[in-house]
Amino acid sequence: MYEAMYRSRRLDDAVLAAYMEGKTPVFHMGKGPLPGEMHQSFGQEPCAAGVCVHLGKEDAVGAGHRPHHVAVARGVDLKKMVAELFGKKTGLSGGRGGHMHLYSAEVNFFSSGIIAEGMGPGAGMALARKMQGKPGIAVAYIGDGAANQGAFHEVLNMVGLWKLPFICVIEDNKYGVSVHKKDSTAIERNSDRASAYGIAGEFVSGNDPDLIFEAAGRAVQRARSGQGGTILELETERLHGHFIGDSGGYRPDAERKAMKDPIPAYRERLLADKVSSAGEMTSLEAKVQGEVDEAMRFGRESEYPDATEALKRLYA
Amino acid sequence: MYEAMYRSRRLDDAVLAAYMEGKTPVFHMGKGPLPGEMHQSFGQEPCAAGVCVHLGKEDAVGAGHRPHHVAVARGVDLKKMVAELFGKKTGLSGGRGGHMHLYSAEVNFFSSGIIAEGMGPGAGMALARKMQGKPGIAVAYIGDGAANQGAFHEVLNMVGLWKLPFICVIEDNKYGVSVHKKDSTAIERNSDRASAYGIAGEFVSGNDPDLIFEAAGRAVQRARSGQGGTILELETERLHGHFIGDSGGYRPDAERKAMKDPIPAYRERLLADKVSSAGEMTSLEAKVQGEVDEAMRFGRESEYPDATEALKRLYA
Amino acid sequence: MAQPIPAAAPGSERTLTMARAGREAVFSEMRKNPNMFVIGEDVAKLGGVFGTTVGMAEEFGASRIIDTPISETGFIGIATGAAMAGMRPIVEIAFVDFIGVCFNQIYNFAAKTHYMSGGQFKVPLTFMIGYGGGYNDAAQHSQTLFATLGHVPGIKIVTPADAYDAKGLMASCLQDDNVTVWMVHKRLWGLGWLGFPLPKALATVPEHDYTIPFGQSRIWRDGGDVTIVGLGLTVHNALQAAEQLASEGISAEVLDLRSVVPLDREGIFKSVAKTGRLVVADEDYMSFGVTSEVLAVVAERDPTVLKAPAVRVAYPDVPVPFSRPMEDFCLPNVERIIAAVKSTMKGKK
Amino acid sequence: MAQPIPAAAPGSERTLTMARAGREAVFSEMRKNPNMFVIGEDVAKLGGVFGTTVGMAEEFGASRIIDTPISETGFIGIATGAAMAGMRPIVEIAFVDFIGVCFNQIYNFAAKTHYMSGGQFKVPLTFMIGYGGGYNDAAQHSQTLFATLGHVPGIKIVTPADAYDAKGLMASCLQDDNVTVWMVHKRLWGLGWLGFPLPKALATVPEHDYTIPFGQSRIWRDGGDVTIVGLGLTVHNALQAAEQLASEGISAEVLDLRSVVPLDREGIFKSVAKTGRLVVADEDYMSFGVTSEVLAVVAERDPTVLKAPAVRVAYPDVPVPFSRPMEDFCLPNVERIIAAVKSTMKGKK
Numbered sequence A, B: 001m002y003e004a005m006y007r008s009r010r011l012d013d014a015v016l017a018a019y020m021e022g023k024t025p026v027f028h029m030g031k032g033p034l035p036g037e038m039h040q041s042f043g044q045e046p047c048a049a050g051v052c053v054h055l056g057k058e059d060a061v062g063a064g065h066r067p068h069h070v071a072v073a074r075g076v077d078l079k080k081m082v083a084e085l086f087g088k089k090t091g092l093s094g095g096r097g098g099h100m101h102l103y104s105a106e107v108n109f110f111s112s113g114i115i116a117e118g119m120g121p122g123a124g125m126a127l128a129r130k131m132q133g134k135p136g137i138a139v140a141y142i143g144d145g146a147a148n149q150g151a152f153h154e155v156l157n158m159v160g161l162w163k164l165p166f167i168c169v170i171e172d173n174k175y176g177v178s179v180h181k182k183d184s185t186a187i188e189r190n191s192d193r194a195s196a197y198g199i200a201g202e203f204v205s206g207n208d209p210d211l212i213f214e215a216a217g218r219a220v221q222r223a224r225s226g227q228g229g230t231i232l233e234l235e236t237e238r239l240h241g242h243f244i245g246d247s248g249g250y251r252p253d254a255e256r257k258a259m260k261d262p263i264p265a266y267r268e269r270l271l272a273d274k275v276s277s278a279g280e281m282t283s284l285e286a287k288v289q290g291e292v293d294e295a296m297r298f299g300r301e302s303e304y305p306d307a308t309e310a311l312k313r314l315y316a
Numbered sequence C, D: 001m002a003q004p005i006p007a008a009a010p011g012s013e014r015t016l017t018m019a020r021a022g023r024e025a026v027f028s029e030m031r032k033n034p035n036m037f038v039i040g041e042d043v044a045k046l047g048g049v050f051g052t053t054v055g056m057a058e059e060f061g062a063s064r065i066i067d068t069p070i071s072e073t074g075f076i077g078i079a080t081g082a083a084m085a086g087m088r089p090i091v092e093i094a095f096v097d098f099i100g101v102c103f104n105q106i107y108n109f110a111a112k113t114h115y116m117s118g119g120q121f122k123v124p125l126t127f128m129i130g131y132g133g134g135y136n137d138a139a140q141h142s143q144t145l146f147a148t149l150g151h152v153p154g155i156k157i158v159t160p161a162d163a164y165d166a167k168g169l170m171a172s173c174l175q176d177d178n179v180t181v182w183m184v185h186k187r188l189w190g191l192g193w194l195g196f197p198l199p200k201a202l203a204t205v206p207e208h209d210y211t212i213p214f215g216q217s218r219i220w221r222d223g224g225d226v227t228i229v230g231l232g233l234t235v236h237n238a239l240q241a242a243e244q245l246a247s248e249g250i251s252a253e254v255l256d257l258r259s260v261v262p263l264d265r266e267g268i269f270k271s272v273a274k275t276g277r278l279v280v281a282d283e284d285y286m287s288f289g290v291t292s293e294v295l296a297v298v299a300e301r302d303p304t305v306l307k308a309p310a311v312r313v314a315y316p317d318v319p320v321p322f323s324r325p326m327e328d329f330c331l332p333n334v335e336r337i338i339a340a341v342k343s344t345m346k347g348k349k
C-alpha cells in the first residue's frame, strides 16, 4: 500500500511542477505542456491504496474527476497514463481523453468528469459479471459532494435491489470545491444512507491506510460472497486546492493547520512496526521515483497525435 | 374529508364514462371528447383528502401524473378543471395543459407528468415563503415508484439541509405501472429514507382517512413550526389500471380480490360513529353529484379555443 | 444514397405492424446473442408500455428482460457499464420526452466513451424510444426531439416509416457496436391503445434476418417537380400530399431520411438537384432541428439548384398544447405540406 | 434588426472585463429587487467558479447568495418553484456541459410552465452559464451546446461578445419575466485562470443601467462582399479574419447574433441579401446546430441572394479531444474562417 501511495504522490509532485511550466506570470490553464483542469490527489492516497490492493484482474474500478491516486493504485500503466496527461499519441487514449477521462481496458479502469456519472457504469460492470457468471466485483469512487447527486440514489437502490457486487467508495475530504459538507449534506455520515438501499455502510475515520484496508476487505468480501453492495465512506484530506490554481482561501486557517499528511505518518508507522527497514524503504522510494521520472520523460518526449486524428474513433 | 373523497370519485366516474365515448370498437386514446392519457385516482382519494384538509390558502400543493383527487381536495375550481380535461377555452389553462398539467394559481396548485419532477418546484415554493417571511408550507405528491428517481434524493437533501416547510407525500399503491414495489425498491418503507435527509418519516397503513388525517396533522405542524420536512408515506390502493386502457393483467387475482374501496368503508364508519346521519349523507352526496354533473356539462358545452391560440402565451 | 428496397424471397413474407416487425428483429438477435438483454421500465411483466417486448420475458426469462425502477439515469448508466464489460443491452425509454432526466448519461458518457477511451471500450447499446403527438398527450408526452439527440456526437439515430424498415433498422442497430437509437412514432407503431396503424405503415416483411445500412434514405415515390423530405410519420403525410398533388399535375418526390444520424446528405442533395424544389416535413420543433439541417445541406452544397425558396413544415417552437384544435394546428399535416409545395411552385405552371 | 450601439453618457464609462460588466448588472438588479437571489454551486463563499458572484455574499448575505449541494435537478426545480411563487432566482451552472443532469427540469417544466398554465404562472428565472473550449478541458468541460438549449421552446438565450453587451444582456435577462439564459464563453469572460481576456472583449461600459433587446444582432463591422455570422468568441475570430481579408481586398461584414433565441432572422437575411455570401462561425457542434439554422433562414427566405454556397465553420460532430493539436484542429479559428470566405469568393474577380 505504501508503494501505491508513494507512487501517486511522486506522480502528483512531478505533474504539479510540469503543470506550472508556461503558466506564469499570468496563470492560464490552457498554456504549458500540461494544460487543462488538474485535480490532484494530495492527501487522498490511502483511499485508493487501501481498497485497490484487494482487487484482482477480474474486478473493475471507476474513478471521478480526481483519478490519479485511484489509477495508480489500480495499476494503470504509468507511462501511458502520464502520456495521456500530456496529450500524446502514446497515451492511454492517444490524447483524446486527458486527465479527467483516463481509461485502461487492460485493468478495467475508467474515470469521468461529471459528478457521480461513474456510479451507473461501475454498477453495470458488476451486473455484467453477474450475468456472465464470471467472478469479479466493481468499485466506483465518488466524493462527499457527489453523494447528493441523483445518480447516487438511483444506482444504489438498484445495487440493493439486485444485490450487485458493487462498492461505492466515498472519499470524504469535507469539501466540494469550496462548499463544506455541512453546507451540502443534511446528515453527518453518508454511510448511514446505506440503510435507504438495503446495503452495508461503513465509515472509516482518520485517513488511516490500515483501517481502510480492513474495512475495504470486509466490503470486498461481502461483494464476492454475494451479500451485495457497500457504501464505504472514508474520511480523508484534500491537502491542496480543488484544482491547481485554487488557493483554497475559503478554508479556515485552523482547519488547514490541522491537516495531516498521511504518507510520512504511514512511513513512520511501517518503520516503527518494523514492517520494513529504513534501507528497504529508501530503495523502494528510489525505485518508484525512477519509474515516475521515466514515465514523465516518456510523456514529455512522446509525439503529439496527428491533428486529424481528432475526427477518428467516433464510432467503433 | 368524505366530501372531497366523494367528489373526486364521482368526478372520476363521470370522466371515465365520457372518456370511453368515441374510443370504441378499437380503443384509440386520441379519439372522443376526452382524449389523451388518463390516470385516475380510484382508491387513492383518502391520501388527498386527509392531507389537504389541513392546508390553507397560503400553502402550496404539487401533484403528479395522477392529479384529480389532489386537485379536488385542494379546492381547484371543478368547472375550470373539467373544462381543461376537455381541452376547452374555459379550462384552467385554456386547454394548453390537459389532465397531467393542471395549474391553478388561485390555490397555489400545479401538477406535472414527469416522474418526481414536482418535488423541486414544490420545495421551491416552500423556500419562497421562507425567504419572503410569509407563512405557508408546501406539499408535493409522488408515487411509490417516483421515490427511486434522482430528484427525490436531491430535493429531500436540501429540504433537510435548509429545514424547508415541506411535506413529500408518497402514495404507495404498490405499483409503478406494472412493476411491483418489491421489484423496484430495495427497502420496504420509503418513509425510512427520511433518515438519509435528517427529516421526519411517517408511514400510515390501511388507506384510512382518519389515520392519514392524524399523521398529516403532525407533518403540517412540524412544517409550520419550523421543524422542517417530512416524508409521509401513505399505503393506498390503485383500484383501476395505471391509466384507462390498462387492464392490470399483471396483478395477481388474489391481490385484486383483496382490494378494498376506502369510500364506502369510510361512509359506513361516519354513519356508525354518528358523525353524520344517513339523511345528511345522502343530501351531501346529491349536492356533490350535482356539482360534478354541472362541471361536466360546463366542460362539454364550453367552446374549444381558437386553434391559433396554440402559438400564444409562450412567453410572459 | 437512396436505394429501392430489395424484394424478399417469395413465400417468406407476412404483412406485419411495425411493432411486430421490430420485435421480430429483437427476438432474432436475442436468440443469436446470449450477451444481449433488455432493460427498462415495464419491459418484463407488461411487455413494454408500447408492447415492444411482449413475450420476451417468457422466452428469455427475468435475467435477460429486466424491469427497472423509475431511475433512467441509473439504469442507462448501468446498461452502459454492462456494455463496456461485454454485454449488449437494449434500453427502452417509452417516451423520448423523458430523456431530460438521463441525458447526461447518454451524451456525456455513453456516446463519448468509445472516443474518449481512444477506442479501448465499445458501447454496443441500443435505445428503443417512442415519440410524437397527435393523440392529445400534451406537452410532456408528445415531443419528437430528433435534433436534441442528433446534435450531440457519438449516437446513431434511425426512425422507420414502415414495418419493413422497422425490422431492418432494428437489426442494424442491434448488430452495431455503438450507441444506437431506434425511434418510432407512436401512431405508426400499431399499439394496442392508438387504434389501427396507418395501412402504409404495415408492410410485407421477410421472415429471414436482414439489415438496412445507416445513413441511407429511401425514395418512396419518384417525382420531378419537388422533393418532399420526411421521416417517420411525416413520410406518410408526404405520400398523401403527393397523391393529391399528382391529381393537380404536380409531381412530388418523397424522400424518407430513415437515419437522422448519419444523415444521407448525398441522397437529399441529389433529389433536390433533380427536382429544384424542397419541402421538409418534420414533427420535431423547427429551430435548430431536422428541417434546419436539411435546408443547410442544400445551402452549403449548391443553393442555385433551388428554383424557389425551400419550405419547412415543422412543429412550431411552442410546447405541445393538449387541446385538439390547437395541437392539430401545430402538427405537420397533409394540408400544410400541400400548401408548402404550392408555394414552391408559384410562378411555375 | 441589427443596430449600432448607443453611446454612453460621456464621463460615465470605464473599460471593464465581461466578468465585471456582467456582475455589475447583477449587483444593480439585486439591489433594486429584494426578491432576486442567486443559487448554485460555489456562488457564496467562493464567489463563483468563474467569479460571477464575487462580493455578493458580503453585500447580500447568505440568505440571497445560496451555495447548494451538487444537485442541479434539485436546485433548478427549487428555483423554478420559487420563481412561480414570486421570487426572481438567478441560477449558476458553471459549465453548460452539466445541463444533462438537469435538462428535464429546464425544458419540460421551467420552460413550459408559463405556457402549460395558460399564463397563470410566470417563471422569471435567469441561468448564468459558461461554455466553450480552447484551453484543453476535454470532452466534458468544453462544449457549447447553444442548439441543445435553443431547440426546446420557452427559453430565451443570449451570449455577449464584449463587456458592453455582457452588462446590457444580463440586465435584459434579469428584467425579463421568462426563463432566460445568459451564456458566456469562458475565454472571453476574463477569468482568473484563463489569462488575459481578448482586448476586444473589454469595452467601455456606462455606469448607468441599460438593456439590450432580445433578438437584435449587432454589426461589428460593415462589409460588402461577404457576411460572417458569429456569436460569442467566434465574433472575435471573425473580426480578425475580416481584418486580414480587408488587406487582400475582401470586404467582410461581421454580424454578431447576440441572441440564439429569439434569433434575428431579419438581421441575418438583410446582411446576406446585401453581401450575397455567407459564412457562419460557431463553436457548437455542426449538425442540427446554430450554423444549420442560419443557413436555413437564407434558404427559406430567398436562396437566390447567395452568389456562392454558404459555408459553415462549426465544431465538427465529434467530442472535444483533450490533446492540443487535435482540439485546435476542431475549433472554428481565424484560418478556417478565412479559408471559408475565400471559398465563397471563388470565381469572383
Ligand SMILES: Cc1ncc(C[n+]2csc(CCOP(=O)(O)OP(=O)(O)O)c2C)c(N)n1
Pocket: A065, A066, A113, A114, A115, A142, A143, A144, A145, A146, A147, A171, A173, A175, A176, A177, A238, A242, D041, D070, D072, D098, D101
Ligand atoms: C454534474 C456536475 N456538477 C458540477 C460539476 C463541477 N464540479 C467538479 S468537481 C466538483 C466538486 C466535487 O466534490 P466532491 O464530490 O466532494 O469531490 P472532491 O472534488 O472533493 O474530490 C464540482 C462541483 C461537475 N463536474 N458535474
Ligand SMILES: Cc1ncc(C[n+]2csc(CCOP(=O)(O)OP(=O)(O)O)c2C)c(N)n1
Pocket: B065, B066, B113, B114, B115, B142, B143, B144, B145, B146, B147, B171, B173, B175, B176, B177, B238, B242, C041, C070, C072, C098, C101
Ligand atoms: C421520468 C419518467 N419516467 C417514466 C415515466 C412514465 N411513467 C408515468 S407514470 C409511471 C409510474 C409511476 O408510478 P408511481 O410513482 O408509483 O405512481 P402511480 O402511477 O402508482 O400513481 C411511469 C413509469 C415518466 N412519466 N417520467
Ligand SMILES: [Mg+2]
Pocket: A143, A144, A145, A171, A172, A173, A174, A175, A176, A177
Ligand atoms: Mg469532497
Ligand SMILES: [Mg+2]
Pocket: B143, B144, B145, B171, B172, B173, B174, B175, B176, B177
Ligand atoms: Mg405507485
